Amino acid sequence: MKPRPFDYVRPDTVEEAVALLAEYGDDARVLAGGQSLIAMLNLRLIEAAVLIDISRLAELDALRDEGDTIEIGAAVTQNKLMAWPGLGQKLPLLAAALPFVGHFQTRNKGTVCGSIAHADPSSELPLALAVLGGEVVLRSQRGERALAAGEFQKDMLTTARAPDELIVAVRFPVMAGSGAAFREVARRHGDFAIVAVAAVVEEGGAVRLGVGGMAGRPMVRRIEGDVAAAVGEWAEQLEGYEDLHATPELRRDLFRNLAPLAIAEARKCAA
Amino acid sequence: MRRVNRNEKARVSLTLNGRKLSAEAEPRMLLSDFLRQALGATGTHVGCEHGICGACTVLIDGIAVRSCLTLAVQVEGREVTTVESLAAADGTLNPLQQAFRNNHALQCGFCTPGILMSFTDYLTRNPHATTAEIRDVLSGHLCRCTGYAGIVAAVDEVVGGG
Numbered sequence: 001m002k003p004r005p006f007d008y009v010r011p012d013t014v015e016e017a018v019a020l021l022a023e024y025g026d027d028a029r030v031l032a033g034g035q036s037l038i039a040m041l042n043l044r045l046i047e048a049a050v051l052i053d054i055s056r057l058a059e060l061d062a063l064r065d066e067g068d069t070i071e072i073g074a075a076v077t078q079n080k081l082m083a084w085p086g087l088g089q090k091l092p093l094l095a096a097a098l099p100f101v102g103h104f105q106t107r108n109k110g111t112v113c114g115s116i117a118h119a120d121p122s123s124e125l126p127l128a129l130a131v132l133g134g135e136v137v138l139r140s141q142r143g144e145r146a147l148a149a150g151e152f153q154k155d156m157l158t159t160a161r162a163p164d165e166l167i168v169a170v171r172f173p174v175m176a177g178s179g180a181a182f183r184e185v186a187r188r189h190g191d192f193a194i195v196a197v198a199a200v201v202e203e204g205g206a207v208r209l210g211v212g213g214m215a216g217r218p219m220v221r222r223i224e225g226d227v228a229a230a231v232g233e234w235a236e237q238l239e240g241y242e243d244l245h246a247t248p249e250l251r252r253d254l255f256r257n258l259a260p261l262a263i264a265e266a267r268k269c270a271a
Numbered sequence: 272m273r274r275v276n277r278n279e280k281a282r283v284s285l286t287l288n289g290r291k292l293s294a295e296a297e298p299r300m301l302l303s304d305f306l307r308q309a310l311g312a313t314g315t316h317v318g319c320e321h322g323i324c325g326a327c328t329v330l331i332d333g334i335a336v337r338s339c340l341t342l343a344v345q346v347e348g349r350e351v352t353t354v355e356s357l358a359a360a361d362g363t364l365n366p367l368q369q370a371f372r373n374n375h376a377l378q379c380g381f382c383t384p385g386i387l388m389s390f391t392d393y394l395t396r397n398p399h400a401t402t403a404e405i406r407d408v409l410s411g412h413l414c415r416c417t418g419y420a421g422i423v424a425a426v427d428e429v430v431g432g433g
């Protein structure tokens with residue numbers, strides 16, 4: 001299908017983009033890669049009065065190594081991050097997760113920040129941000145603030161972004177030297193996951209485990225001791241949800257099976 | 272700042288397969304429709320219109336993307352390359368196209384333009400792609416004749432692996 005009519009605005013600076021958001025608020029949608037937004041517009045699942053195209057803003061197309069964190073601007077594509085030479089060393093969880101994000105052709109245009117802004121409960125990048133304890137940088141005419149991943153993503157496709165705020169970047173903490181692993185089950189490679197798990201080994205051997213597809217947003221818990229027991233207990237507490245692809249029971253079952261594999265793989269990387 | 276209101280048409284200038292062209296588009300016009308309807312370049316096929324099937328894949332500044340998930344107004348000043356650019360003026364197929372013919376890598380041909388454009392980008396970046404890498408890139412396309420084995424064999428032949 002074709003989208004309903006909308007106005008198109010391409011600002012030349014972030015200041016102009018933020019001024020447009022102050023003017024239009026909820027009537028506007030920010031267009032970066034468009035790999036979810038334009039699909040939803042085409043299907044008429046959503047409509048917008050105005051699209052604000054930030055994809056050409058050079059100041060947002062930057063990947064900055066700040067030492068402790070890697071800051072990724074809102075126009076940086078998923079394939080640009082995947083091709084960054086420091087990725088495997090500094091963000092090994094993202095190196096493992098990015099190949100599961102859509103396909104080569106959609107990663108060429110889809111942005112890292114866009115996926116996090118979209119806030120699908122089973123998608124890979126919001127899960128990685130939550131497990132690593134990263135943050136989202138929001139700017140408006142009122143100023144700039146950074147929200148922790150857990151404060152940013154509220155529920156299914158719902159975030160704490162105010163209508164006048166632009167996501168200008170996300171920050172991932174660098175994790176040097178510890179193991180990380182990512183696993184997911186999807187009907188076909190490149191589809192949204194039914195269940196996705198991410199595991200990161202902490203100093204001292206405990207694991208930070210994150211799961212997508214079991215609640216309205218990624219959930220994170222520290223796992224120590226008997227992995228199977230800890231995962232089994234958590235699986236019962238997570239409510240899961242039913243959609244076309246899976247029942248809550250199937251999701252729980254997938255989670256119980258995937259999580260120990262990811263934890264073992266992360267521990268092996270750390271050793 | 273560029274602004275186009277919903278009922279206005281903007282003149283969009285671009286380079287299509289090496290030729291400078293321009294035509295008018297409303298903001299909501301998709302690049303896939305702009306190519307076919309405004310510019311008459313019907314080699315690019317339109318399947319699902321939500322980014323899943325890959326039939327409409329074209330290159331923008333050399334990068335393979337879904338033209339159905341791009342607005343026509345977004346390619347202002349850009350270089351767009353479509354399947355029409357691949358064969359020589361006298362109709363001689365390029366090596367990728369010839370390999371598709373050699374390996375029976377198409378039946379109905381609907382998905383073929385997009386697949387050719389994906390690999391035109393990918394093989395430029397990774398000219399010695401492995402079969403596993405080729406299959407991964409191909410996973411971004413649907414072929415309903417299910418001719419995937421022939422397509423993998425064709426790209427394998429191009430990289431010298433098959």
